Amino acid sequence: MAQLAETYACAPSTERGRGILISGDPKSNSILYCNGRSVIIRYLDRPLEVKVYGEHAYPATVARYSPNGEWIASADVSGIVRIWGTHNDFVLRKEFRVLSGRIDDLQWSPDGQRIVASGDGRGKSLVRAFMWDSGTNVGEFDGHSRRVLSCAFKPTRPFRIVTCGEDFLVNFYEGPPFKFKLSHRDHLNFVNCVRFSPDGSKFITVGSDKKGLIYDAKTGEKIGELSSEDGHKGSIYAVSWSSDSKQVLTVSADKSAKIWEISEDGNGKAKKTLTCPGSGGVDDMLVGCLWQNDYLVTVSLGGTIFLYSANDVDKEPLVLSGHMKNINSLAVLTSDPKIILTSSYDGLIVKWIQGIGYCGRLERKVNSQIKCFAAVEQEIVSSGFDNKIWRVSLHGDQCGNADCIDIGSQPKDLNLAILSPDLALVSIETGVVLLHGAKVLSTTDLGFPVTACTIAPDGTEAIVGGQDGKLHVYSITGDTLKEEAVLEKHRGAITFIRYSPDVSMFASADANREAVVWDRISREVKLNNMLYHTARINCLAWSPANNMVATGSLDTCVIIYEINKPASSRITIKGAHLGGVYGLEFTDEYSVVSSGEDAFVRLWRITPQ
Numbered sequence: 043m044a045q046l047a048e049t050y051a052c053a054p055s056t057e058r059g060r061g062i063l064i065s066g067d068p069k070s071n072s073i074l075y076c077n078g079r080s081v082i083i084r085y086l087d088r089p090l091e092v093k094v095y096g097e098h099a100y101p102a103t104v105a106r107y108s109p110n111g112e113w114i115a116s117a118d119v120s121g122i123v124r125i126w127g128t129h130n131d132f133v134l135r136k137e138f139r140v141l142s143g144r145i146d147d148l149q150w151s152p153d154g155q156r157i158v159a160s161g162d163g164r165g166k167s168l169v170r171a172f173m174w175d176s177g178t179n180v181g182e183f184d185g186h187s188r189r190v191l192s193c194a195f196k197p198t199r200p201f202r203i204v205t206c207g208e209d210f211l212v213n214f215y216e217g218p219p220f221k222f223k224l225s226h227r228d229h230l231n232f233v234n235c236v237r238f239s240p241d242g243s244k245f246i247t248v249g250s251d252k253k254g255l256i257y258d259a260k261t262g263e264k265i266g267e268l269s270s271e272d273g274h275k276g277s278i279y280a281v282s283w284s285s286d287s288k289q290v291l292t293v294s295a296d297k298s299a300k301i302w303e304i305s306e307d308g309n310g311k312a313k314k315t316l317t318c319p320g321s322g323g324v325d326d327m328l329v330g331c332l333w334q335n336d337y338l339v340t341v342s343l344g345g346t347i348f349l350y351s352a353n354d355v356d357k358e359p360l361v362l363s364g365h366m367k368n369i370n371s372l373a374v375l376t377s378d379p380k381i382i383l384t385s386s387y388d389g390l391i392v393k394w395i396q397g398i399g400y401c402g403r404l405e406r407k408v409n410s411q412i413k414c415f416a417a418v419e420q421e422i423v424s425s426g427f428d429n430k431i432w433r434v435s436l437h438g439d440q441c442g443n444a445d446c447i448d449i450g451s452q453p454k455d456l457n458l459a460i461l462s463p464d465l466a467l468v469s470i471e472t473g474v475v476l477l478h479g480a481k482v483l484s485t486t487d488l489g490f491p492v493t494a495c496t497i498a499p500d501g502t503e504a505i506v507g508g509q510d511g512k513l514h515v516y517s518i519t520g521d522t523l524k525e526e527a528v529l530e531k532h533r534g535a536i537t538f539i540r541y542s543p544d545v546s547m548f549a550s551a552d553a554n555r556e557a558v559v560w561d562r563i564s565r566e567v568k569l570n571n572m573l574y575h576t577a578r579i580n581c582l583a584w585s586p587a588n589n590m591v592a593t594g595s596l597d598t599c600v601i602i603y604e605i606n607k608p609a610s611s612r613i614t615i616k617g618a619h620l621g622g623v624y625g626l627e628f629t630d631e632y633s634v635v636s637s638g639e640d641a642f643v644r645l646w647r648i649t650p651q
Contacts, residue, residue, distance in 0.1 A: 044602065044615045047633070049092040050394050051084060052077045052641030053364045054330065055101070055346025061234045061279030061293075062330040063147050063343060068285070073332060073339060074114065076102040077366060080620060080640055081116045082330040083128075086337050086349060089362055090399050096620040096640070098124065103145055103161075104616065107175075109154045115174070117145035123159060125174060129455055138177040140170050148196040156180055156218065158203050160190035169193060169205050169571050171220055181220025185213045192235045194621065196259055198242030204262070206233035212247050212255075214262035224262050228255050229489055235280045239287035244308060250277035256308040266308030268292070273312065274300065282333040284352070286567040289313070291338055293328035299340045301355065314355055316340070318348050333357040363400055366392055369637035371581075372625035373417035384637050385415040385424065394643060396629055406434055406441045414456035418463045425453035431468060434481060445480035455494045459501035466506055468493035472507055476521055483521035488514065496539040496548070505548060507536025515565070527565055531558050538581055542588040547605070549591050551579035556595045559605060571609045574601050583626040583634065591650075593636050594623030600636050602648060615646060 054075035066073040071086045081102050083093040095105075099120045105116035107128070113135065117123045121141035127133045143162035151159055158171040168190040169183035183205065190207035203215045212226040212233055231250035238245045238259055250255045252275070254268035276295030281344055283290050290310065294297045298317050298604040302310040318340060320326035325344030332339040338350040340359075345366045348359040367386040375381040380396040383404070389411050391404040404422070411426040422434045422441070429451055435442035451470035459465040466477040474495055491509035497518075498504070504516045504523060511532035516523040534554025541548045547568055551557040557579055559569035569591075577596035584591055592602045600615040600623055619638025628634050632648045 043651065044600075044613050044646045045632075046644060047647045048090055048396070048399070048645040049094075050399050050643040051082055051092040051362075051364055052080070053366050054341055054347070055366060056083075056329050056341070056343050056345055058324070060329070061191075063104055063235065063280060064330045064332050064339065064341060065104075066332055066334040066339075067111045068335055069111050071335060071337070073334065074105040074107065074116075075330075075341075076116070077641055078102070078107060078621070081105045081114070081119075084362075086334065086339070088236075089360070094620075094640075094642070095126065096197070097134065098122070104147055106148055106150060108150050109152055113154075113174075115148055115150065117148050117159060117161075117268055119144040121145055121161070121163065123148065123157065128442065136175065136177070138172065140172065141167055141643065145269070146190065146278055147192045149193055150174070151195050151201060152197045154412055158193050158195055160193040160205050160207070162189045168207070171203060171218075177561070180218045181215065183213075183215060183220065183222070185222050185225055186211060186419045191232065194236045194238050195247060196238050196242055196245075197240060198606070200260070202259060202262070203234050204238070204245055204247075206236045206247050206249075206552070208232050210249075212236065212257075226257070226262075226264060228264060229253060231277070234278065237281050239282055239283045240285055241287040243287065244304070246281055246290060248278035248281045252278060254278060254281065254290075254302070254310060256304065258308075266305075266310070267314060268302055268310035271312070272315070274298065276327070279329045280331045282331050284333050285335065289333075291331050291333045291340075293331040293340050293600055295327045296327045297322065297328060299328055299331060299338070303340075316350060316355060318342060318346075318359065319361070320346070323613050339579050361400070363392070363403065364643075365392060365641040367641060368621070368624065368639045369643065370412065371415040372627055372630075372635065372643070373415065373635045374627040374635065375417065375419055377419070382627075382629070382643065383414045383417050383422070383637055384625065386641065387413060389426075391415075391422065392557045396633075396635075396645065402439050402442050404436070404439070406432075407444055408432070408446075409560060414453055416456055416458045418458060418460065419461060423456060423458060423466055425440055425468065427452065427458055429453070431456070431466070431477065445481060447480050448478060449475045449482060449485070454492065457496045460496045460499040460639060462501050465497065465501040467495050467497040469506065470495070474504065474519070474523070476523070484523075486523050494536045494539050496541060498541055498545055500545075505539050505550075507539055507550060511552060511554075513539070529560065529565060531567060531570070532556060540582055540584060543586055544583045544588050546588065549582055549584065551582050551593055552638075553578040555579060555584060555595065555638060557591070557603075559591060559603075569603065569605055569609060571600075574602055574609070574612055574614065575599060577622075580622060580624050581626040583628055585628045585631055587631050590628075592626055592628070594618070594636055594638075596622040596627040598622055598638075600626065600634070600646070602634065604650065611651060613648060613651065618644060618646075
């Protein structure tokens with residue numbers, strides 16, 4: 043049996059030039075955000091506790107709790123809204139196609155009976171309000187000519203809906219059924235976000251013209267604005283009210299967040315500016331915010347979440363982050379506690395500590411894309427899509443000097459000789475390249491299309507897998523490879539090969555969903571019939587004591603086999619990662635860490651059967 047022990051969550055999906063509208067449930071201190079097809083539920087007071095809803099067929103854009111906290115409505119780029127329960131495995135209650143294009147925002151009515159959604163679509167249908175249980179329309183929303191970026195439902199009776207968007211308009215509707223009442227064109231650029239105060243007396247709009255305007259919630263008339271003195275110097279992307287309706291939090295492209303005191307007459311004065319820690323680059327622009335109970339939450343363009351205490355804003359914020367894109371490989375360093383390094387193809391390397399979670403990003407001096415990745419205590423070796431191998435020295439949390447080796451061909455796989463990590467084997471389309479430090483020792487044309495490779499920990503042997511499913515075993519002397527044997531068992535292109543830690547065995551996997559464990563000396567099959575995946579195997583890992591092999595596949599599953607038992611007595615982890623498993627390592631004898639297409643890292647505890 044295998045149980046999920048820890049989840050290291052992905053970062054929220056962001057887009058340059060657009061805000062993201064995160065939301066939360068004040069009762070449980072949880073927040074909602076989206077990444078890919080997943081809706082992520084995170085608890086501000088328990089950062090390692092994460093839940094994921096992954097039932098959308100298209101990338102999710104926004105999610106909101108119902109007023110009683112029992113239901114969540116989430117929307118996606120195809121215009122679909124799904125309403126599902128927060129308990130009992132997220133049971134789906136309803137699904138409606140609301141718009142013909144992307145939904146950017148949605149809000150529940152305070153009685154939890156209606157939902158309003160806004161976004162992009164064909165013709166006039168850019169906003170729609172409907173009954174949550176039947177999907178029946180509850181109004182007509184004319185007046186916008188371009189994408190509607192945000193909408194809000196007045197939290198007290200009489201009900202009102204306000205919308206705003208790319209046509210610079212703020213539209214006010216009375217109802218239900220809702221009808222257009224009036225429109226304002228006070229903003230000079232995109233209006234990015236609108237929010238009612240919790241007491242229902244006012245609403246505020248913020249836009250790319252660096253302005254924040256405040257209106258009367260009952261009549262829709264403008265009553266004041268945020269002071270330009272000490273105001274934002276860039277587009278304001280999001281705004282959130284404090285629970286007492288006396289303050290608002292705003293975030294901007296100028297990389298700062300501001301707390302504003304809102305007076306009775308509706309004007310706002312800057313009370314405090316929060317500058318989030320960072321390098322000051324584009325990724326530090328702030329694009330989302332939420333004021334929830336005692337927490338101030340801000341989100342940067344790079345996907346970093348900063349948690350401030352509302353009672354002590356001068357205190358250093360707690361930083362949560364992760365990957366935004368598919369994590370294509372991971373490595374576990376032999377430290378205590380265990381350090382896990384993960385890489386995604388956009389060039390991001392994240393450091394996690396088992397039991398703690400996110401521990402920072404490794405900033406390289408040259409931020410190139412990553413296709414293959416390997417790491418030992420003092421060094422990271424990676425390759426991208428530019429025919430180059432990068433060797434970067436590692437000093438704690440800092441990346442040191444980098445050596446770049448151009449090998450003249452696209453690297454397909456990369457493996458280090460663990461006992462002498464200066465030695466690396468890189469596979470290319472036609473053969474393999476042997477590296478020592480930053481020097482190319484030899485480039486060997488093997489005469490067949492190469493798909494995977496591995497090198498023995500002591501650097502004396504290599505195994506190369508081909509497109510034809512054959513495994514070629516080579517002895518290495520100096521810089522030359524000599525073929526010793528060809529092993530035939532696989533019926534698909536070899537995708538992954540690794541030696542066992544004691545080098546008595548090796549395991550190989552293929553695109554035809556099969557894995558095989560071999561005896562290294564006799565080169566006989568030691569464990570076969572490992573045919574329980576339904577799609578290509580992307581990765582495999584050995585346990586430290588050499589008695590288990592884990593495989594990760596495109597079919598979203600991780601399967602763990604015990605070497606001394608038949609393959610049929612396997613342990614299967616179903617749905618380990620939405621979209622497929624791409625990275626796998628053991629951290630100790632009974633713990634395996636996995637990563638995947640969904641940008642999550644998960645740690646599983648194994649109970650042998």
